[in-house]
Amino acid sequence: MIEVTDLTKHYLHAGSRVAALSAVNLRIGQGEIYGIIGRSGAGKSTLIRCLNLLERPDSGEVRIGADALTAYSERQLQQRRQRIGMVFQHFNLLRSRTVAANVRFPLELAGGLSAAQMDARVDELLALVGLQDHQYKRPAQLSGGQKQRVGIARALANHPDVLLCDEATSALDPETTDAILALLADINRQLGLTIVLITHDMRVIRQLCDSVAVLDHGRVVEAGKVLDVFLQPQHAATQSLLAETGLGQAALQGQWRERIGTPLLKLTFVGEPALQPVLDKVGREAGLRINLLSGTLAEIKHTPFGLLLAAVVASDVEVQALPAIFAREGVRCEVL
Numbered sequence: 001m002i003e004v005t006d007l008t009k010h011y012l013h014a015g016s017r018v019a020a021l022s023a024v025n026l027r028i029g030q031g032e033i034y035g036i037i038g039r040s041g042a043g044k045s046t047l048i049r050c051l052n053l054l055e056r057p058d059s060g061e062v063r064i065g066a067d068a069l070t071a072y073s074e075r076q077l078q079q080r081r082q083r084i085g086m087v088f089q090h091f092n093l094l095r096s097r098t099v100a101a102n103v104r105f106p107l108e109l110a111g112g113l114s115a116a117q118m119d120a121r122v123d124e125l126l127a128l129v130g131l132q133d134h135q136y137k138r139p140a141q142l143s144g145g146q147k148q149r150v151g152i153a154r155a156l157a158n159h160p161d162v163l164l165c166d167e168a169t170s171a172l173d174p175e176t177t178d179a180i181l182a183l184l185a186d187i188n189r190q191l192g193l194t195i196v197l198i199t200h201d202m203r204v205i206r207q208l209c210d211s212v213a214v215l216d217h218g219r220v221v222e223a224g225k226v227l228d229v230f231l232q233p234q235h236a237a238t239q240s241l242l243a244e245t246g247l248g249q250a251a252l253q254g255q256w257r258e259r260i261g262t263p264l265l266k267l268t269f270v271g272e273p274a275l276q277p278v279l280d281k282v283g284r285e286a287g288l289r290i291n292l293l294s295g296t297l298a299e300i301k302h303t304p305f306g307l308l309l310a311a312v313v314a315s316d317v318e319v320q321a322l323p324a325i326f327a328r329e330g331v332r333c334e335v336l
């Protein structure tokens with residue numbers, strides 16, 4: 001469990017104090033993949049760097065398991081950081097070293113293993129990230145995705161209990177991003193490792209994370225299970241980030257409410273109902289014609305979900321009865 005309590009951080013800029021983080025609280029469960037999302041300047045980098053105390057907060061506490069990192073001396077922190085892996089946006093590989101030597105580097109720094117033990121560990125890590133055949137190459141001879149695989153192998157070298165990912169896929173194309181996200185999901189499953197990542201991309205959150213916190217102007221404005229936050233976003237910052245993905249209520253509602261002039265239904269399907277012809281069934285049962293205006297079918301971490309906007313020509317009484325009818329089919333219906 002990672003617990004962040006009342007974390008505050010200011011920077012001095014041109015003689016004035018800029019609040020980068022204001023009273024941030026997070027609870028991240030053991031083995032969870034936890035995403036922190038926000039726009040540029042929201043405080044994401046500052047927050048992730050405060051988690052391993054690369055950045056000292058002004059006040060507040062960071063605990064990882066039983067360790068209160070904020071109370072540690074620099075020397076104690078150096079030791080503890082060896083079990084906090086970090087993956088960077090621009091990989092941060094040593095150019096003069098081979099792939100194997102990059103992965104070996106943190107083992108050399110930590111000490112305690114013989115050369116043969118380090119070699120065996122490097123082989124194991126390269127197999128885990130699928131780079132067995134590239135161990136003698138140098139970073140310049142690798143693709144972006146392969147470089148990030150080296151970065152991930154290096155971060156895992158000393159058996160960390162937490163992996164921090166700082167925009168780990170934002171320098172990669174969409175296909176390579178998918179492959180790296182799949183690798184991180186696989187590592188989380190295989191090793192039971194807690195992963196905390198920062199991103200500005202809701203797609204990363206949707207594909208990979210169990211929980212999410214939305215950061216806005218240095219504050220956590222919303223946090224919870226990804227499914228809940230996606231389907232019922234409470235804060236304007238979350239709604240605006242979701243709208244860009246086509247999954248937000250704002251994008252669904254848009255101008256249509258005014259123009260169509262009939263009640264609109266927002267229908268949310270999670271799991272099996274997302275794949276069933278529920279709209280047709282309910283329309284027949286209620287004797288109403290439901291006109292589909294827009295819709296999305298997607299997955300949140302392998303759970304299918306659908307978000308539909310529909311218009312219905314019906315009396316007020318008939319419309320008010322619809323949420324209960326849809327609920328029987330496992331679909332949430334809101335009359336907008």
Ligand SMILES: Nc1ncnc2c1ncn2[C@@H]1O[C@H](COP(=O)(O)OP(=O)(O)OP(=O)(O)O)[C@@H](O)[C@H]1O
Pocket residue numbers: 011012013018019020038039040041042043044045046047200
């Ligand atoms: N070293 C610094 N000195 C002064 N101000 C800083 C410093 N680092 C960050 N800030 C300010 O703190 C705030 C949060 O910055 P931070 O880099 O954490 O945001 P971010 O969400 O990671 O942004 P991005 O996505 O653009 O990297 C911003 O207003 C930024 O200008």
